Amino acid sequence: AQKVTQAQTEISVVEKEDVTLDCVYETRDTTYYLFWYKQPPSGELVFLIRRNSFDEQNEISGRYSWNFQKSTSSFNFTITASQVVDSAVYFCALTPNFGANNLFFGTGTRLTVIP
Amino acid sequence: SQTIHQWPATLVQPVGSPLSLECTVEGTSNPNLYWYRQAAGRGLQLLFYSVGIGQISSEVPQNLSASRPQDRQFILSSKKLLLSDSGFYLCACERTGQGEETQYFGPGTRLLVL
Numbered sequence: 001a002q003k004v005t006q007a008q009t010e011i012s013v014v015e016k017e018d019v020t021l022d023c024v025y026e027t028r029d030t031t032y033y034l035f036w037y038k039q040p041p042s043g044e045l046v047f048l049i050r051r052n053s054f055d056e057q058n059e060i061s062g063r064y065s066w067n068f069q070k071s072t073s074s075f076n077f078t079i080t081a082s083q084v085v086d087s088a089v090y091f092c093a094l095t096p097n098f099g100a101n102n103l104f105f106g107t108g109t110r111l112t113v114i115p
Numbered sequence: 116s117q118t119i120h121q122w123p124a125t126l127v128q129p130v131g132s133p134l135s136l137e138c139t140v141e142g143t144s145n146p147n148l149y150w151y152r153q154a155a156g157r158g159l160q161l162l163f164y165s166v167g168i169g170q171i172s173s174e175v176p177q178n179l180s181a182s183r184p185q186d187r188q189f190i191l192s193s194k195k196l197l198l199s200d201s202g203f204y205l206c207a208c209e210r211t212g213q214g215e216e217t218q219y220f221g222p223g224t225r226l227l228v229l
Binding site: 033035037042043044045046047050091095101102103105106107108 | 147149157158159161164166172174203205207216217218219220221222223225
């Protein structure tokens with residue numbers, strides 16, 4: 001069975017603080033993809049990153065960075081120097097097997113950045 | 116890159132009425148298409164997916180059905196809405212081909228059943 005856990009339901013930070021969103025996953029598959037999506041108040045899910053299970057190299061994109069550790073089944077997301085525009089619900093998701101058709105989502109973390 | 120349109124953006128319907136939500140895609144051919152539902156304050160649940168015209172797979176038993184009459188058109192329907200059908204419906208598109216396994220989402224339709 002596949003499962004994605006985002007234990008942090010809500011997080012509030014003051015602007016310019018760094019924040020890390022946690023994601024822990026479960027799968028029996030050896031090949032899989034992990035994703036992060038952002039859902040702003042408008043509702044549309046915005047794709048942020050995809051990581052395949054063979055690539056544990058951390059990735060940085062501007063103020064965003066991702067830490068993938070297979071040993072702990074975690075795929076954490078860090079926002080550096082947070083901004084008000086970062087306020088949104090963030091979802092971590094898993095697709096088991098390359099080419100599979102189902103994205104398993106976590107329940108999301110609502111991030112509020114206070115000016 | 117692909118663009119995903121959903122219509123309507125918002126809908127208020129009485130219990131027992133029919134439903135038709137439309138999703139259309141531009142900028143890609145032969146995509147995989149998906150319908151998800153997000154209940155208030157909850158995560159996303161996959162309802163249906165389609166790998167081609169006329170090919171529909173259902174993930175959960177429910178009051179809804181889906182159809183794909185054209186390559187880039189995906190429709191979600193119901194003959195009689197229930198209160199529990201209220202939610203935010205998202206259509207997603209995935210390009211086919213190795214290395215393309217990413218789902219991109221449309222703007223969504225907010226459905227309120229009264």
